[in-house]
Amino acid sequence: MTEVTLSNVVxxxxxxxxxxxxxxAIADGExxxxxGPSGCGKSTTLRMIAGLEAITGGEVSIGxxxxxxxxxxxRNISMVFQNYALYPHMTVAENLGxxxxxAKRPEAExxxxxxxxxxxxxxxxxxxxKPAELSGGQRQRVAMGRAIVRQPDVFLFxxxxxxxxxxxxxxxxxxxxxxxxxxxNTIIYVTHDQVEAMTLADRIVLMRDxxxxxxxxxLDLFNQPVDTFVATFIGSxxxxxxxxxxxxxxxxxxGEGLAVPVPASARGGLRVGQKVQFGFRADNLMPVGxxxxxxxxxxxxxxxxxxxxxxxxxxxxxxxxxxxxxQAKMLNPRPVTPGETFDFELMLDxxxxxxxxxxxxxxx
Amino acid sequence: xxxxxxxRNRRRALKVAHFLTLFVVMSxxxxxGLWIVLNSFRxxxxxxxxxxxxxxxxxxxxxxxxxGGAGEGGVPVFSYFRNSLIVSVVSTAIAILxxxxxxxxxxxxxxxxxxxxxxxLMLFRAVPGVALSLxxxxxxxxxxxxxxxxxxxxxxxxxxxxxxxxxTDGFFRQxxxxxxxxxxxxxxxxxxxFWKVEFPVARSGIASxxxxxxxxxxxxxxxxxxxxxxxxxxxMPVGLLDFTxxxxxxxxxxxxxxxxxxVPALILTFIVQKHLIAxxxxxxxxx
Amino acid sequence: MFRRRLPEWFVLLLxxxxxxxxxxxxxxxxxLYSSFTPYRLTRPSSLWRWVGxxxxxxxxxxxxxWSAFGRTVLxxxxxxxxxxxxxxxxxxxxxKVTWGQRTLRTVLMFPMMFSPILVGFQFKFIFNDNVxxxxxxxxxxxxxxxxxxxxxxxxxxxxxxxxxxIWMSTxxxxxxxxxxxxxxxxDPLEAAKVDxxxxxxxxxHITLPFLMPFIFIAMTIRSLDVAxxxxxxxxxxxxxxxxxxxxxxxxxxRTGYVDARMGLANAMGYVSILLSIVFTVYFFRKLSAxxxxxxxxx
Numbered sequence: 018m019t020e021v022t023l024s025n026v027v028x029x030x031x032x033x034x035x036x037x038x039x040x041x042a043i044a045d046g047e048x049x050x051x052x053g054p055s056g057c058g059k060s061t062t063l064r065m066i067a068g069l070e071a072i073t074g075g076e077v078s079i080g081x082x083x084x085x086x087x088x089x090x091x092r093n094i095s096m097v098f099q100n101y102a103l104y105p106h107m108t109v110a111e112n113l114g115x116x117x118x119x120a121k122r123p124e125a126e127x128x129x130x131x132x133x134x135x136x137x138x139x140x141x142x143x144x145x146x147k148p149a150e151l152s153g154g155q156r157q158r159v160a161m162g163r164a165i166v167r168q169p170d171v172f173l174f175x176x177x178x179x180x181x182x183x184x185x186x187x188x189x190x191x192x193x194x195x196x197x198x199x200x201x202n203t204i205i206y207v208t209h210d211q212v213e214a215m216t217l218a219d220r221i222v223l224m225r226d227x228x229x230x231x232x233x234x235x236l237d238l239f240n241q242p243v244d245t246f247v248a249t250f251i252g253s254x255x256x257x258x259x260x261x262x263x264x265x266x267x268x269x270x271x272g273e274g275l276a277v278p279v280p281a282s283a284r285g286g287l288r289v290g291q292k293v294q295f296g297f298r299a300d301n302l303m304p305v306g307x308x309x310x311x312x313x314x315x316x317x318x319x320x321x322x323x324x325x326x327x328x329x330x331x332x333x334x335x336x337x338x339x340x341x342x343x344q345a346k347m348l349n350p351r352p353v354t355p356g357e358t359f360d361f362e363l364m365l366d367x368x369x370x371x372x373x374x375x376x377x378x379x380x381x
Numbered sequence: 382x383x384x385x386x387x388x389r390n391r392r393r394a395l396k397v398a399h400f401l402t403l404f405v406v407m408s409x410x411x412x413x414g415l416w417i418v419l420n421s422f423r424x425x426x427x428x429x430x431x432x433x434x435x436x437x438x439x440x441x442x443x444x445x446x447x448x449g450g451a452g453e454g455g456v457p458v459f460s461y462f463r464n465s466l467i468v469s470v471v472s473t474a475i476a477i478l479x480x481x482x483x484x485x486x487x488x489x490x491x492x493x494x495x496x497x498x499x500x501x502l503m504l505f506r507a508v509p510g511v512a513l514s515l516x517x518x519x520x521x522x523x524x525x526x527x528x529x530x531x532x533x534x535x536x537x538x539x540x541x542x543x544x545x546x547x548x549t550d551g552f553f554r555q556x557x558x559x560x561x562x563x564x565x566x567x568x569x570x571x572x573x574x575f576w577k578v579e580f581p582v583a584r585s586g587i588a589s590x591x592x593x594x595x596x597x598x599x600x601x602x603x604x605x606x607x608x609x610x611x612x613x614x615x616x617m618p619v620g621l622l623d624f625t626x627x628x629x630x631x632x633x634x635x636x637x638x639x640x641x642x643x644v645p646a647l648i649l650t651f652i653v654q655k656h657l658i659a660x661x662x663x664x665x666x667x668x
Numbered sequence: 669m670f671r672r673r674l675p676e677w678f679v680l681l682l683x684x685x686x687x688x689x690x691x692x693x694x695x696x697x698x699x700l701y702s703s704f705t706p707y708r709l710t711r712p713s714s715l716w717r718w719v720g721x722x723x724x725x726x727x728x729x730x731x732x733x734w735s736a737f738g739r740t741v742l743x744x745x746x747x748x749x750x751x752x753x754x755x756x757x758x759x760x761x762x763x764k765v766t767w768g769q770r771t772l773r774t775v776l777m778f779p780m781m782f783s784p785i786l787v788g789f790q791f792k793f794i795f796n797d798n799v800x801x802x803x804x805x806x807x808x809x810x811x812x813x814x815x816x817x818x819x820x821x822x823x824x825x826x827x828x829x830x831x832x833x834i835w836m837s838t839x840x841x842x843x844x845x846x847x848x849x850x851x852x853x854x855d856p857l858e859a860a861k862v863d864x865x866x867x868x869x870x871x872x873h874i875t876l877p878f879l880m881p882f883i884f885i886a887m888t889i890r891s892l893d894v895a896x897x898x899x900x901x902x903x904x905x906x907x908x909x910x911x912x913x914x915x916x917x918x919x920x921x922r923t924g925y926v927d928a929r930m931g932l933a934n935a936m937g938y939v940s941i942l943l944s945i946v947f948t949v950y951f952f953r954k955l956s957a958x959x960x961x962x963x964x965x966x
Binding site for chain 3: 409
Binding site for chain 2: 068069088089094095096098099100102103104106115116119120163167
């Protein structure tokens with residue numbers, strides 16, 4: 018069993034505090050993605066788990082064993098770095114077998130493990146090459162192979178795909194997921210890309226400014242963001258947010274003569290006069306006739322389209338509600354010219370209400 | 382069309398001027414050295430001839446005399462060569478170990494006053510050899526290590542360490558620190574990570590730093606001329622003066638010894654040139 | 669796990685610090701002390717007589733010292749500036765070459781690797797009034813009837829020494845500036861061309877600012893061993909004839925070893941050390957400033 022537990026983990030650089038008392042329990046075999054904007058402390062956290070950064074306070078344990086002061090080599094982990102960190106003076110085969118050689122394993126075993134890893138990642142043809150002779154994607158694979166060979170308790174990935182171009186990134190994303198299904202080890206993966214987080218994770222840990230903002234499955238974060246930060250960080254396009262005020266127990270005024278009923282989910286958590294942020298995704302604002310047929314409470318809005326982004330199966334429509342630009346979606350699209358006006362329906366059940374001052378979601 | 386033609390002619394003229402200037406510059410750089418080599422093969426009579434003889438004849442007399450032991454007024458070239466070699470090799474080996482350790486500290490650790498430490502070390506390199514030779518002469522004389530290989534080696538180690546630090550710092554900084562981290566995760570201790578990963582990767586750079594240090598020792602005169610006295614410890618630069626008597630100079634013999642000094646230097650330069658430039662500029666530019 | 673040891677970086681630096689302290693710092697402290705005594709090698713007991721700043725007062729009022737000092741500063745100023753200009757020129761020339769550039773670069777490095785003593789000897793030979801190459805050529809081609817006293821006449825001797833020094837050290841500049849040119853990004857140059865800059869304007873406003881850090885590295889490296897000129901002068905003229913080419917360093921060596929007046933020589937030594945340090949610190953500062961300007965710090 019190799020669960021990883023962080024309890025109240027703190028990292029300080031002099032006076033600057035990078036990580037503020039993080040608590041996190043990762044189950045055996047789980048794929049956890051740490052995501053957040055740059056400088057949120059996600060890489061620092063990963064490096065503390067790896068043993069590459071000293072832990073200022075709190076406790077990190079791997080497989081039930083506190084590892085705070087153990088050097089990386091005694092933690093039985095492996096790590097894939099953003100710039101791959103392949104040893105430039107060794108061939109691919111030597112790179113793969115390096116950790117076993119250091120551990121003084123018998124020659125035959127090294128060869129077998131290296132061959133296995135090479136087979137999994139399709140590296141057989143490249144074994145005698147040096148890293149400088151490989152393409153970006155190949156280097157990425159070697160880096161992953163090196164991690165596999167070691168048969169670690171935990172895999173750590175530090176933004177492994179950010180140096181690849183968009184197409185390769187999608188491809189490698191799938192390979193990483195397949196790899197996880199095949200080997201089943203615990204994986205902790207750091208990225209700043211929410212799409213990577215959504216597609217890969219069993220559970221996402223969203224961080225900001227050294228704090229964990231929300232932990233949950235991708236769908237949890239998508240459907241029940243705890244605050245406006247999560248709401249705008251997860252999902253593409255980001256959630257639309259409109260400033261509003263609770264004008265009656267069951268009404269929110271969004272601007273001049275525009276009011277919507279309070280969604281059932283938030284009723285009871287609001288008081289009259291409260292300033293709020295009214296949030297909804299583009300998927301929940303669609304023109305009548307181009308929307309998902311779905312039961313539920315709806316609000317009708319007549320809006321003028323200012324800009325369109327056709328994506329094929331759907332078209333993103335840019336429009337304005339009460340002076341704020343919002344994005345809507347059109348299914349089964351037809352050509353739309355800017356300036357055209359549509360009747361939109363807003364799925365009120367899928368809307369979110371956040372407190373304007375704190376940004377926290379309001380749910381009853 | 383006329384303007385095109387004018388530009389074309391101008392470009393052609395510039396090309397010729399460029400070539401000629403380059404030729405003159407390269408001649409100035411090459412001729413003095415070649416002249417020495419040429420004269421080492423000319424008989425003394427011809428070197429001294431007035432009016433000058435322009436069609437050179439060929440002789441090995443100076444080399445024969447030089448290697449023939451105590452020829453040419455008894456200049457023991459063999460001993461000088463051996464002394465130079467011992468002193469340069471040993472001092473280089475020690476300086477590179479010490480310098481590597483220091484360079485690694487500058488490249489991989491953050492600490493207070495780093496820039497100050499660096500400049501401070503460099504300043505010791507700036508102390509003129511002559512100025513240092515005065516007190517070193519007195520101190521070494523007291524310690525009884527004057528006129529020994531050991532004394533000179535010690536002095537050269539100290540002289541070479543600052544610059545070796547400058548160079549190795551540059552080379553280590555070119556290696557991403559993730560390599561070291563990856564090695565540690567792969568099960569290495571810090572010590573193993575250094576010797577199995579960082580050192581082999583920086584190997585060519587370190588080799589060129591070593592050769593640079595070697596040449597500094599090989600060529601040094603100001604300290605050696607005071608700290609060595611006898612055949613047992615004098616190095617070649619000091620030995621060169623043996624050919625100078627009060628009023629006469631054995632030009633041919635000097636030229637032959639000079640060639641013996643230059644050849645290893647040139648070969649080594651040729652080997653390291655690429656890495657040396659990289660090391661000097663990287664460390665300096667990237668701060 | 670508590671670590672109550674010295675920090676690792678310090679342990680790694682320790683050997684360097686120790687060897688430099690032992691071989692450079694302590695002797696220098698000793699020489700500082702002895703510069704306040706009338707120490708003569710021939711009379712060891714004189715080491716214990718404190719004369720205060722008498723040695724310094726003496727050299728400060730000594731016309732011979734001042735003329736050597738002035739000559740040294742003048743020598744360094746001329747030589748360093750010319751080396752920079754020639755180095756820059758050569759680098760630009762070689763940079764334009766498309767064929768055989770590597771070979772030229774290697775050739776360029778050779779003078780750098782010559783022993784200064786060898787350079788001195790080489791030019792002593794070439795400038796020799798009797799058998800030297802220069803006079804032989806001048807006389808054979810009829811440009812000059814009489815042999816020119818290259819190493820005897822004051823002006824000619826200084827010229828010869830400077831020529832030797834420049835020959836030896838220009839390549840430091842050329843090589844490093846060339847490295848700078850190689851590292852130079854193409855885009856700004858092309859942008860400037862498209863924007864209508866002339867070749868000179870491009871050089872002045874784009875190339876030169878980019879090269880500045882490289883120029884200062886070369887200057888810093890050079891300033892570390894300006895005193896190598898001692899070797900050259902020592903062998904070419906020995907500071908003579910009649911002190912006409914005396915530099916600070918030759919004067920010091922003469923005072924210390926020939927006249928055996930170590931106290932006095934050490935006082936001069938300190939002046940020369942100060943001179944070197946001023947040069948080095950000056951260029952180090954310039955280097956950091958140039959780096960900061962280009963955003964290369966870090």
